[in-house]
Amino acid sequence: MGRWEPDARGRLAQAAMELYGEHGFEHTTVAEIAERAGLTERTFFRHFADKREVLFGGAAELQATLVEGVASAPTGTAPIECVAAALRAVAPMFEERRAFARQRQAIIAANPDLLERELIKLATLAAATAAALRERGVSEPEASLAAEAAIAVFRIGFERWITAPDGGPELAQVIDELFGSLSATVTAAEPASAPTGGVGGSTATTRGRRRESRTRPASPAASDSPATM
Numbered sequence: 001m002g003r004w005e006p007d008a009r010g011r012l013a014q015a016a017m018e019l020y021g022e023h024g025f026e027h028t029t030v031a032e033i034a035e036r037a038g039l040t041e042r043t044f045f046r047h048f049a050d051k052r053e054v055l056f057g058g059a060a061e062l063q064a065t066l067v068e069g070v071a072s073a074p075t076g077t078a079p080i081e082c083v084a085a086a087l088r089a090v091a092p093m094f095e096e097r098r099a100f101a102r103q104r105q106a107i108i109a110a111n112p113d114l115l116e117r118e119l120i121k122l123a124t125l126a127a128a129t130a131a132a133l134r135e136r137g138v139s140e141p142e143a144s145l146a147a148e149a150a151i152a153v154f155r156i157g158f159e160r161w162i163t164a165p166d167g168g169p170e171l172a173q174v175i176d177e178l179f180g181s182l183s184a185t186v187t188a189a190e191p192a193s194a195p196t197g198g199v200g201g202s203t204a205t206t207r208g209r210r211r212e213s214r215t216r217p218a219s220p221a222a223s224d225s226p227a228t229m
Contacts, residue, residue, distance in 0.1 A: 008039055009047040011037040011038070012039060012047055012048065013054050013057075016051060017054070017103055017107070019033060019036060021107065025110070030044050055108060056121060059124075062125070063124065065086075065089055065090045065093065066086050066089070066125060066128065066132075067128055068086075068089070069088075070082050070129060070133060073085050079138050079146035080146050080149065080179075080182075082133060083129060087150060087153065087157075088175065091170065091175060094158075098166070102162045105159075122154075129146075130144045130146075130148075133147060149182060158171070161174050
């Protein structure tokens with residue numbers, strides 16, 4: 001009767017993660033996962049399309065929450081603020097699963113195929129976020145720039161969060177700090193207004209002065225001035 005106990009999905013996921021850690025993802029079979037969980041292979045396939053879905057099964061929920069976060073931002077909110085608010089909305093999904101997230105990340109990092117799947121997932125999230133921004137009336141390339149920046153912040157923040165010791169900053173706090181760093185970087189990269197004269201003047205102004213100096217007759221008194229030495 002143990003095969004019909006509740007939380008079959010959770011038991012299967014736990015068994016899979018244990019076996020992936022012990023034997024590696026590629027050397028673990030669905031039959032072994034089901035046996036470790038005390039369930040059948042048929043039960044496994046009722047909950048997961050394949051053994052990769054144990055690692056990526058939450059992608060649809062993550063995307064839906066992210067898109068809803070963008071859509072629910074107040075009217076007039078800047079694109080980058082929309083995506084920042086959306087990432088804050090998804091952060092609580094991970095807070096109670098830090099141990100699972102660490103284990104999952106280690107398994108993915110050790111397998112090139114899984115790593116490629118993870119990159120595809122992030123690209124899909126960026127595309128969905130950009131589409132949500134366009135639905136709000138944000139034009140291109142602003143929508144895609146904001147979306148790609150958000151996913152970069154999420155990826156870097158997530159890596160920092162799972163590698164931090166227990167009791168460290170929450171994911172939402174790490175994300176806020178990274179958006180602050182992004183804002184400071186963008187501000188620092190903004191071009192300053194070019195001065196109209198003196199040292200650092202525009203090239204056109206400098207060239208004009210050179211032409212003027214070549215055509216203007218020299219003043220007799222100028223040759224004895226200390227300022228020309």
